[in-house]
Amino acid sequence: AQSVAQPEDQVKVAEGNPLTVKCTYSVSGNPYLFWYVQYPNRGLQFLLKYITGDNLVKGSYGFEAEFNKSQTSFHLKKPSALVSDSALYFCAVRDAGGGSYIPTFGRGTSLIVHP
Amino acid sequence: GAVVSQHPSRVICKSGTSVKIECRSLDFQATTMFWYRQFPKQSLMLMATSNEGSKATYEQGVEKDKFLINHASLTLSTLTVTSAHPEDSSFYICSARDGIHSTDTQYFGPGTRLTVL
Numbered sequence: 180a181q182s183v184a185q186p187e188d189q190v191k192v193a194e195g196n197p198l199t200v201k202c203t204y205s206v207s208g209n210p211y212l213f214w215y216v217q218y219p220n221r222g223l224q225f226l227l228k229y230i231t232g233d234n235l236v237k238g239s240y241g242f243e244a245e246f247n248k249s250q251t252s253f254h255l256k257k258p259s260a261l262v263s264d265s266a267l268y269f270c271a272v273r274d275a276g277g278g279s280y281i282p283t284f285g286r287g288t289s290l291i292v293h294p
Numbered sequence: 295g296a297v298v299s300q301h302p303s304r305v306i307c308k309s310g311t312s313v314k315i316e317c318r319s320l321d322f323q324a325t326t327m328f329w330y331r332q333f334p335k336q337s338l339m340l341m342a343t344s345n346e347g348s349k350a351t352y353e354q355g356v357e358k359d360k361f362l363i364n365h366a367s368l369t370l371s372t373l374t375v376t377s378a379h380p381e382d383s384s385f386y387i388c389s390a391r392d393g394i395h396s397t398d399t400q401y402f403g404p405g406t407r408l409t410v411l
Binding site: 213215220221222223224225228269280281282284285286287289 | 298300326328335336337338340343385387389391399400401402403404405407
């Protein structure tokens with residue numbers, strides 16, 4: 180079984196400050212991890228993914244995420260937030276060794292960056 | 295990057311009518327396409343998975359006779375909401391998986407806002 184948790188429904192940060200959106204996961208084997216962003220009334224846009232290799236993954240728009248196996252986490256980070264980063268962020272996980280290639284999505288975290 | 299389109303982006307229909315939503319992968323072959331439903335301020339609910347040339351696999355609780363899915367080619371999948379009712383009003387999002395290159399990434403369409411009067 181695979182599952183993912185985004186413990187925060189909402190994260191608020193000031194523009195220019197660093198931001199972190201949390202994600203923890205549970206899989207039987209090795210995880211494939213993904214972050215997506217959704218702007219209002221739009222589909223999801225792929226930000227980054229971890230499949231294997233370096234634990235620090237760099238993605239689009241200056242975002243990065245760090246895979247931490249011992250803590251089973253894959254938090255999304257950005258050094259300096261922009262107002263335009265305000266959106267809904269989804270973490271997803273898939274068990275690399277599982278028979279299904281369908282990922283499980285978290286409930287989403289609303290990021291609000293205020294001026 | 296890979297692009298997935300959806301049409302229409304917004305549709306308003308009367309109760310009892312059927313609505314077809316198209317999902318196309320524009321620059322890659324999608325061996326698998328997914329259909330999601332999203333309620334306001336909620337996460338994605340996977341409705342079904344469709345593989346090209348075969349019947350769709352529906353998630354538990356999703357009525358296959360109401361939500362007809364056809365994946366006739368490697369670049370096109372359609373979702374038809376039959377005999378729509380107001381409770382079917384929602385945001386429907388498709389995604390496509392590039393199985394050829396095994397990137398294991400889903401690419402999402404922009405979504406379709408369905409409103410049933």
